[in-house]
Amino acid sequence: MKLYYSPGSCGLASQIALREVGQVFELIKVDFKTKQTIEGDYYKVTPKGFVPALKLDDGDILTEGAVILQWIADQNARYGLLPEFGTRERYTALEWLNFVASDLHKNMAVMFSSVIDGTTKQKFAQVNLINKFEYIDEKLTGRDYVLGNRFSIADAYLYNVLSWAPRVNLDISGYEHIQKFMARMETRPSVRASLEAEGLAAG
Secondary structure (H helix, E strand, C coil): CCCEEECCCHHHHHHHHHCCCCCCEEEEECCCCEEEEEEEEHHHHCCCCCCCCCEECCCCEEEEEHHHHHHHHHCHHHCCCCCCCHHHHHHHHHHHHHHHHHHHHHHHHHCCCCCHHHHHHHHHHHHHCHHHHHHHHCCCCCCCEECCCCCCCCHHHHHHHCCCCCHHHHCCCCHHHHHHHHHHHHHHHHHHHHHCCCCCCCC
């Protein structure tokens, strides 16, 4: 199994999930600018050209981070990375996955754009991101993870995207419950190992 990634990108969540279930995998680094890997043209792996992509042992390719996370959880159900099928708790976890993917991830991605000036980015963040941080901080009040005391793949994805804030000059230090969540996540061996593998520092 191979996980195609770029350091600090949204492939971090998939890597965390793979480590949570003890899956043996190979990390293949993708150069964002050239779309090249040590294997050659990344477009031959996925014509989308985005990370992450997960190449299964049978050669099949999975793309889209939220889907890869669900696949890992469902293929390794005994680890409980998603609640059981049909339970209300499962749909709460999926609701979080979709919120992170559609509301948080996509808006944070705008902050990395090289064609938008800094002033416009800050205005964009005020309208499209600050209210998301407020919502997350409120929901994490009194909770270790988004489902309460239970870690799930939604936490891996949320941690991944929130970790981008310092890189795009967004100060989220004032959100007490987000800060506690981030610190708690960084005590997990899977998170620390994933950060180390990508050459990133915790915190």
